[in-house]
Amino acid sequence: MIFLELFLGFLEVGLFSFGGAYVAIPLIRDVVLSYGWIDEGMLANMIAVSESTPGPIMVNLATYIGSSKAGIAGAALATATVILPAFLIILLVVLLSGNLMKNKYIRAVMGGLKPCVAGIILATGAFMILGNCFLNTGNGADITAIAITAVLGLIYFGSRRIVKKGISPICLICISAITGIIVYGM
Numbered sequence: 001m002i003f004l005e006l007f008l009g010f011l012e013v014g015l016f017s018f019g020g021a022y023v024a025i026p027l028i029r030d031v032v033l034s035y036g037w038i039d040e041g042m043l044a045n046m047i048a049v050s051e052s053t054p055g056p057i058m059v060n061l062a063t064y065i066g067s068s069k070a071g072i073a074g075a076a077l078a079t080a081t082v083i084l085p086a087f088l089i090i091l092l093v094v095l096l097s098g099n100l101m102k103n104k105y106i107r108a109v110m111g112g113l114k115p116c117v118a119g120i121i122l123a124t125g126a127f128m129i130l131g132n133c134f135l136n137t138g139n140g141a142d143i144t145a146i147a148i149t150a151v152l153g154l155i156y157f158g159s160r161r162i163v164k165k166g167i168s169p170i171c172l173i174c175i176s177a178i179t180g181i182i183v184y185g186m
Contacts, residue, residue, distance in 0.1 A: 002069050002070045002074065003070060003073070003074065003077055005035055006065075006066050006069065006070060006074055006077050006078045006081065007077060007078075007081050009031045009032070009034075009035055009037075009078075010031070010062050010066075010077075010078045010081040010082040011081050011082075011084070011085070012027070012031055013027050013028055013031055013058060013062070013082055014058075014081060014082040014083060014084060014085035014086060015085045017058060017086075018113055018116075018117065022057070022120070022121045022124050022125075023117050023120045023121060023124070024057070024058045025047060025057070025124045025128075026120065026123070026124055026127070028043075028058060028061055029043060032061075032065060037065050037068075037069055038065065038068075040131070044128070044131055044132060046060075046061055046064055046065075047061070047128070049064075050064070051173065052173055052176075052177055058082055059079055059082060059083060062075075062078040062079050062081070062082040063075045063078060063079045065078060066078025066079060129149055132145050132149070133145045133146045133149060144183060144184075148176075148179055148180075148183065151179075152172065152175065152176060152179075155167060155172065155175065156172060
């Protein structure tokens with residue numbers, strides 16, 4: 001039964017995750033919580049770990065959840081299932097790409113998807129900030145998390161004023177990890 005649930009759950013994620021991993025986070029959240037595989041707090045932790053480790057977030061999450069629920073076979077199934085739709089869609093796009101992007105309807109669909117994806121990413125970021133700073137604490141606002149979020153935001157946006165490209169996301173993740181270790185680990 002768990003293998004069927006993993007297959008169906010991550011097939012849904014793989015099929016409807018247009019725009020990349022950050023767009024997939026709300027969908028992953030809905031699927032994972034509806035099946036009761038992990039709770040909201042653990043999901044937030046796994047998103048943080050998945051963002052900090054090499055590889056796509058949704059593949060890392062699928063592998064972790066599959067492994068925790070059904071061992072190596074579950075990890076393999078969940079991972080393969082979440083990447084299969086994208087693989088097939090990309091294969092189809094490559095085969096048809098010569099004429100596909102010339103079609104005004106395809107261009108219209110892509111034009112409509114771009115703002116949708118941007119909105120979902122923005123909403124996901126806002127949800128993660130609110131969840132980390134306010135909702136997951138159980139007793140009001142987490143002043144430490146708010147301060148760390150504000151400092152990281154200042155570093156990111158401040159670096160864009162100093163250096164045109166801004167700070168590398170990898171550097172920002174490393175700064176976040178080190179800050180988390182110092183603040184929460186000691």
